[in-house]
Amino acid sequence: MLPVLPLFVLTVILSVVSKPVVIRDSQFNLPVVRKLNFTGESTIPELDRARSQSILKRPTRIVHGDAARAVFDVAATNEALQYVTSVGVGTPPTNYTLIVDTGSANTWLGAMKPYVRTNSSVDTGQQVSMTYPSGSFSGEEFTDRLSLGSFNVTVQGLGVASRSIGFENVDGVLGLGPANLTIGTLFPDTEATIPTVTDTGFAQGVLTAHEVSISFQPTTEEVNVNGVVTFGGNNPSRFNNPISFVPLTATSPSKDFIGINQTITYGTSGFPILANAAGIIDAGTTLLLLATDTLQRYLTVVGGSNEPDPETGFYTISPANFARLQSLFFTIGDTAYEFTANAQIWPRSLNTAIGGNPNTIYLITADLGTRSGSGLDFMNGMVWLERFYFIYDVGAGEVGFATTPFTHATTN
Numbered sequence: 001m002l003p004v005l006p007l008f009v010l011t012v013i014l015s016v017v018s019k020p021v022v023i024r025d026s027q028f029n030l031p032v033v034r035k036l037n038f039t040g041e042s043t044i045p046e047l048d049r050a051r052s053q054s055i056l057k058r059p060t061r062i063v064h065g066d067a068a069r070a071v072f073d074v075a076a077t078n079e080a081l082q083y084v085t086s087v088g089v090g091t092p093p094t095n096y097t098l099i100v101d102t103g104s105a106n107t108w109l110g111a112m113k114p115y116v117r118t119n120s121s122v123d124t125g126q127q128v129s130m131t132y133p134s135g136s137f138s139g140e141e142f143t144d145r146l147s148l149g150s151f152n153v154t155v156q157g158l159g160v161a162s163r164s165i166g167f168e169n170v171d172g173v174l175g176l177g178p179a180n181l182t183i184g185t186l187f188p189d190t191e192a193t194i195p196t197v198t199d200t201g202f203a204q205g206v207l208t209a210h211e212v213s214i215s216f217q218p219t220t221e222e223v224n225v226n227g228v229v230t231f232g233g234n235n236p237s238r239f240n241n242p243i244s245f246v247p248l249t250a251t252s253p254s255k256d257f258i259g260i261n262q263t264i265t266y267g268t269s270g271f272p273i274l275a276n277a278a279g280i281i282d283a284g285t286t287l288l289l290l291a292t293d294t295l296q297r298y299l300t301v302v303g304g305s306n307e308p309d310p311e312t313g314f315y316t317i318s319p320a321n322f323a324r325l326q327s328l329f330f331t332i333g334d335t336a337y338e339f340t341a342n343a344q345i346w347p348r349s350l351n352t353a354i355g356g357n358p359n360t361i362y363l364i365t366a367d368l369g370t371r372s373g374s375g376l377d378f379m380n381g382m383v384w385l386e387r388f389y390f391i392y393d394v395g396a397g398e399v400g401f402a403t404t405p406f407t408h409a410t411t412n
């Protein structure tokens with residue numbers, strides 16, 4: 001029995017340097033995916049893991065903005081497995097629903113609603129394509145005017161998919177990761193980089209700070225407009241001071257993404273789970289992925305299941321062991337971030353959304369699929385970001401974290 005994944009499919013996104021892989025020649029829609037049996041065979045942990053494995057096989061510009069200081073808040077919707085936001089494209093704009101992703105940098109649409117060309121649409125003459133573990137898209141690269149709330153950029157690179165698969169109930173992706181992740185996605189200009197909306201906004205002087213911040217929150221509903229993506233700065237109403245910044249990691253392959261080093265310990269005794277190692281912050285991955293041996297150490301100490309539950313792919317924990325579950329501590333730079341017992345489990349009101357049993361307690365940790373020491377030992381996905389404010393300072397090559405009013409929430 002498969003979970004009702006098509007309604008909640010995680011879109012696992014990564015950038016790969018490759019030629020178009022066209023799986024199907026029609027526009028994506030739900031029946032096609034069901035017929036192809038494409039997403040339904042993968043559990044969320046499997047899709048997340050596929051993304052991490054692809055990253056193990058891979059490779060900002062700083063410009064000067066000079067206009068009035070400007071910070072823009074853009075609402076984002078928690079759909080339990082992914083965050084989406086509405087992006088206006090064209091003049092006048094048509095709205096598209098795009099997945100908020102920090103693990104890729106291509107922005108594209110066309111998976112669902114067709115692209116409406118207006119007088120601000122310009123066909124660059126380049127083809128664009130990406131292959132994802134859970135799907136792919138290919139099409140034509142345009143530039144157009146994009147508006148995210150009141151944040152507008154012009155001549156923004158925009159993929160317009162003529163073929164795509166693996167994207168459910170969304171139009172495409174808003175890629176907010178390092179622009180270098182777009183290298184290899186254009187053809188014939190394979191060396192070109194496509195600036196993200198953050199880069200474009202800064203280059204055009206719309207943003208005075210070359211940065212983007214993400215505020216996610218836990219949810220108990222399948223659709224909840226509880227997130228804010230802030231361009232050009234941060235939103236102090238969404239976190240508790242202070243913010244602590246660390247440089248991006250120098251370790252490959254994490255350094256090609258929004259990579260950091262962190263240490264993970266468990267409980268008040270400081271039981272070691274992961275010694276200082278590199279990994280990434282990825283809003284487009286649902287779960288908290290850990291290297292195989294790291295995950296095993298965690299499951300052993302907390303008394304989680306030995307094997308993932310076959311229905312959902314999630315590891316589980318008994319009510320008795322959950323009652324004893326202590327916090328994880330993520331030490332990033334000099335700061336230890338407490339990830340509570342409640343944060344370590346899937347929201348129980350959403351168990352059925354992953355095809356699970358309402359009375360089972362599912363852990364949000366999953367296996368990355370490789371042993372530690374690969375240079376990508378963790379992926380702090382969306383469930384992790386729901387507990388901490390996150391600032392990606394593209395210009396400085398730094399990331400900042402802060403606790404939020406939801407760090408200790410017990411809603412799960």
Ligand SMILES: *[C@@H]1O[C@H](CO)[C@@H](O)[C@H](O)[C@H]1NC(C)=O
Nearest residue numbers: 034035036037038040041042
């Ligand atoms: C989907 O694929 C699996 C094997 O990967 C197969 O067992 C199952 O029957 C397929 N389902 C449909 C509806 O084709």
Ligand SMILES: *[C@@H]1O[C@H](CO)[C@@H](O)[C@H](O)[C@H]1NC(C)=O
Nearest residue numbers: 060061178179180183193256
């Ligand atoms: C992006 O890639 C280019 C070309 O490979 C390289 O010179 C540049 O240093 C990279 N930028 C970053 C921020 O990694």
Ligand SMILES: *[C@@H]1O[C@H](CO)[C@@H](O)[C@H](O)[C@H]1NC(C)=O
Nearest residue numbers: 086087088093094095148149
């Ligand atoms: C498009 O989105 C904007 C901002 O969310 C909203 O104000 C506007 O009404 C939407 N337009 C349409 C046609 O839905």
Ligand SMILES: *[C@@H]1O[C@H](CO)[C@@H](O)[C@H](O)[C@H]1NC(C)=O
Nearest residue numbers: 090091092093118119120121
């Ligand atoms: C583009 O279309 C919009 C809306 O139809 C109009 O306001 C604008 O003047 C047009 N721009 C150009 C350059 O034609």
Ligand SMILES: *[C@@H]1O[C@H](CO)[C@@H](O)[C@H](O)[C@H]1NC(C)=O
Nearest residue numbers: 088093147149150151152206
């Ligand atoms: C962005 O464009 C909208 C109209 O599409 C306009 O109302 C708004 O003022 C613009 N914002 C900025 C900062 O230019």
Ligand SMILES: *[C@@H]1O[C@H](CO)[C@@H](O)[C@H](O)[C@H]1NC(C)=O
Nearest residue numbers: 249251261276277278373375
């Ligand atoms: C980051 O972690 C990697 C191992 O993944 C290690 O080789 C490197 O020395 C660490 N960097 C710092 C600054 O601690």
